[in-house]
Amino acid sequence: MSTESIAAHPQPVNKRKRKLQLAPYLFVLPNLLIFTVFIVIPTILGAVYSFHEYDGLNPMTFIGIENYAEIFTDVKFWQTLGKTATYAIIVVPLIYICALGIAILLVQQIVLKGFFRAIFYWPTMISFIIVGLTWRWIFGELGIINGVLEAVGKDSVSFLSDPFFAKLTVIIAAVWSRLGFFMVIFVAGLLAIPKDYYEAAHLDGASKLRAFFHITLPLLKPTTLLVVMLTTIEAFKAYPLMFALTGGGPNKATTYIVQYIYETGFAKQELGLASAMSIVLFVIITIFTVLQFKLTKGGEN
């Protein structure tokens, strides 16, 4: 009887095993299909386009690396990339300092902690389009900022038609909209630092400032690297905010790289050239992502 049950047992297990083999593939299938059709294929297509002259309507013609050669000598492309980099160099440290500063204030023993956190976090949930038009309304010719300037007896400023002030407005809007997201990451990082360290430093007579530079900052290194890399990548992908706030103007002063590629591809119908530009952007973003990966790992050690 016992031999019978042992002999009878393996069969359903085998059957189960065959079924087990098929099930995971079916479970993965919908995601796999979407990733293939909407990420893998477009990536390959983009690479192919980049070696062709293509207007999207007529058949493409192979032109080798001519698109890349054109980018290399395209002064406007490099100017736009330079503007994007300048934007990143200003906005990244600004977000970093403000987010960390607010996070430090929020981990103190204060009342209404949740209320304050909510106020700073809320803008991150508003779309860039609304963020853009909100700040456009504030900085416009008849906006409240000019109203205040008028009230204190100063001349009003055409913030959005002056290149310098337009760039400044974009930076203010970007910091306002993204601070909360990184603040939350910093709060988590700060709370993970053991309190004993600060108490020991205090007993040793170290000032709060010393404790910040010798305990907080070093222990926050992984968080810092994560935030810096995420904000840098975000800065290089910036477009929707400018779309609503400045339209890329005045005179292209706030037209950054993604808008430039978008206009090359969709307005000028130069799909091949725009694809080659995309690949250059991809290389730049990849460098930052790889750096982020390497550095955050290094930060944790």
Place this chain on the structure above:
Amino acid sequence: MTPTKAQKTFVYVLLILFAALWLFPVVWIFLSSFKNNTELYQFPPSLLPQQITFEHFINAFEKGNFGRYFVNSAIVAVTSTLLLLLINSMAGFALAKYRFWGGTFLLLAFISTLMIPLEVIMIPIFKVLSALGLYNSLLALIIPPAATPTGVFLLRQYLLTVPDELLEASRIDGANEWTIYWKVVLPLCRPILAALAIFSFMWRWDDFLWPLIAISDPNKYTVQLALSNFIGEFNVDWGSLLAMSVITMIPVLIVFLVFQKHLVSGMVTSGMK
């Protein structure tokens, strides 16, 4: 280590100052949206509306066709989120609980798609959407963004902590793989699914680049696309624009108010982009 009174006051002053700065922009467009046109374009502007009017809200729906855009956005955000929860949890389940040929490769491949942002492939994506007949269809805003590497990865990590014995017990009871997924796995994932749902809804509601690439027919506009279109006009009708912005923020505001404790706790956010 207890802070002195001066230090405490300093912290509060700074916090209240910054909080006021951060609160002001939204309050300002909210107040402005209730001003009539004379007040709206009056300089210098008054802080509070002298005469509260709802004309811009009525205009937005009657002249601006805003109801249509709102419904489009709602359809996209809700269905895309439901689809995301379904297919991401299926994939997460497979990658966490089955040993199958190609499984590890698929996991790495899924995660590596994070490296390719939409900004980099927007031109070929436009061609792919056209070729599939999805251009100018809401399906183009629902299906492609529903497969998220972040969602798959989070669910996989979450399900790794579920003991195999639990699934094995159901198998012995004769449940097939789908039943196990539907009846055992899905209910277990509820907390993480809730978190993903919040973010997915917000991503889809706020999204601009996908609709910009996929939609040109004004009848298919989402709220963000409609707003961006109105602000590009030569004579911007600020009254309607402000009213529409206020309405557009309401669904996300509700989500925010209901879930804000979880959102700002950091645990959820740190995994999301």
